[in-house]
Amino acid sequence: MTRNVTLRRGAVELAGAMLLYALVLTGSLTLVQSMPEGVPRTLVAVSPMLPCLLTVWVMLRQFRRLDEYLRLKMMEDIVVAAAITALATFSYGFLENMGWPQVSMFAVWPVMGTAWALRSVLRGVLEAREMRRG
Amino acid sequence: MRNLLRELRAGKGWSQAALAEKLGVSRQTVNALETGRYDPSLPLAFSIGRLFGRPLETIFFDEPDAPGGDG
Structure with a gap:
């Protein structure tokens, strides 16, 4: 696989991770409004950080491809x-x-x-x- | 560090992009090497040596110490 193809694949992975973040963030912000105070609500509020972790992993992979x-x-x-x-x-x-x-x-x-x-x-x-x- | 990369590349008739492709690096990297803005790691230097079929010391040269430098 050529260098450019590898870098392009990394860009696609990054776009995918960002899209997932946007989806989870939207879901989290919507869901949190209808939930009572408590641990589950807090977990839903911080759930967008999971796709953020994925983004960090994708960025590290991309960094190592440079x-x-x-x-x-x-x-x-x-x-x-x-x-x-x-x-x-x-x-x-x-x-x-x-x-x-x-x-x-x-x-x-x-x-x-x-x-x-x-x-x-x-x-x-x-x-x-x-x-x-x- | 000075180097003969530009001359060697020109001798082969390769563009910077072609050399970059052969070395598996970016064109920016080849440009930075040729203009002396970046000294390659040993693995990259050996790849360059292998590609041109020359020992490293005939491609890369130590800059002579500037007169009045620390020494």
């Missing part, structure tokens, strides 16, 4: 994104101590995801410029 240079570059992207997230969330944490509005923990991943995406796009643009040069 060649050594792309893997190194992606690791650098993640390190930069983690650093930006740490700086942003800690800064806001100190501002919360000063009375700024409390922000949900749900905000952390979008911050990191956005930083990761921006860094990847920036690197991709610079890389494309290098490749045009030859």
Whole structure:
């Protein structure tokens, strides 16, 4: 199997895992509203994390399919994104101590995801410029 | 580290994409190797050596120490 076919299969696996997450999330949000307080309701509320675990496994598989240079570059992207997230969330944490509005923990991943995406796009643009040069 | 990858590839008449396919890596990786932005791992270096039928030391060269460097 060629490298591109393998990478494409990984993208299909990732799309499948994300679709499953969307389905479980929708079901969970609907079901939780009609359930009484208790452990079963809590379990239903956190059930979208199961397809998230599947997504993590699919992403790790995809990461291992990358060649050594792309893997190194992606690791650098993640390190930069983690650093930006740490700086942003800690800064806001100190501002919360000063009375700024409390922000949900749900905000952390979008911050990191956005930083990761921006860094990847920036690197991709610079890389494309290098490749045009030859 | 300097290398002769670009010259060797040109000698065979291969594109970067063709070399990448033969080595089982991405075109970005071949470009990064040729432009000296990335030094390959030993397994990849040996694959390159095998592909061109040359010992590694005739493909990859240590950069000479810069004058006045730490030494």
